[in-house]
Amino acid sequence: MEIFSIAFTGALIWVCALVQNLTLAVNLGPRFVMSDRSRPPPDDGFSGRVGRTLRNNLESAAMFIPVTVSIALLHGTSALSVDAALLYVLARVLFTLFYWLGSNKARSTAWTVGMGCIAILFVRVMVLLVA
Numbered sequence: 001m002e003i004f005s006i007a008f009t010g011a012l013i014w015v016c017a018l019v020q021n022l023t024l025a026v027n028l029g030p031r032f033v034m035s036d037r038s039r040p041p042p043d044d045g046f047s048g049r050v051g052r053t054l055r056n057n058l059e060s061a062a063m064f065i066p067v068t069v070s071i072a073l074l075h076g077t078s079a080l081s082v083d084a085a086l087l088y089v090l091a092r093v094l095f096t097l098f099y100w101l102g103s104n105k106a107r108s109t110a111w112t113v114g115m116g117c118i119a120i121l122f123v124r125v126m127v128l129l130v131a
Contacts, residue, residue, distance in 0.1 A: 002068045002077060005085035009061050012092055016054040019100075023050050046100070053099040057092060060114060064088060067121040076128040081121060088117035 025033045027047050032039075042048055071081050091114035098107035 001082040002072050002085045005089045006065055006068055008089050009057075009064060009092065012089075012096065013054070013057050013061060016050070016057050016096060020047075020050045020054050023047050049099055049102065053096055056099070056111075057096065060092060060118075063118050064114075064121070067118065067125050070125045071121060071128070074125070074128045076124060078124065081124050084117040084120040084124075088114050088121075091117065 021033060023046060024041055028041065032041070041051060043051065068085055071077060091110045095107055095110035095114060098104075098110055
């Protein structure tokens with residue numbers, strides 16, 4: 001299940017990148033999307049939230065994927081690691097939706113849950129390495 005969560009995390013990032021690109025194309029036109037983007041896109045409104053969501057999902061994935069791959073490589077899957085990986089995916093989906101909707105408190109709660117899941121997975125890797 002941990003490998004599924006990694007694939008799903010990649011798919012979520014892909015969806016975020018697609019939504020960001022389509023939003024920029026609608027708001028700024030295809031000419032901007034196909035430019036070298038030396039002029040940065042706006043960081044306000046929905047366009048800004050979509051861009052920040054994508055960046056945050058990439059940052060979170062950079063923490064989640066190594067510990068999850070480590071658990072898989074160490075054959076350390078447990079009920080707790082499976083639950084943490086699946087809860088992480090759910091938290092990131094909710095984080096994304098709440099960010100896009102501008103629901104700051106709910107977004108922050110989802111972010112905190114996702115970070116907690118990463119911490120649980122990190123501890124699992126440490127336990128596996130010490131054992």
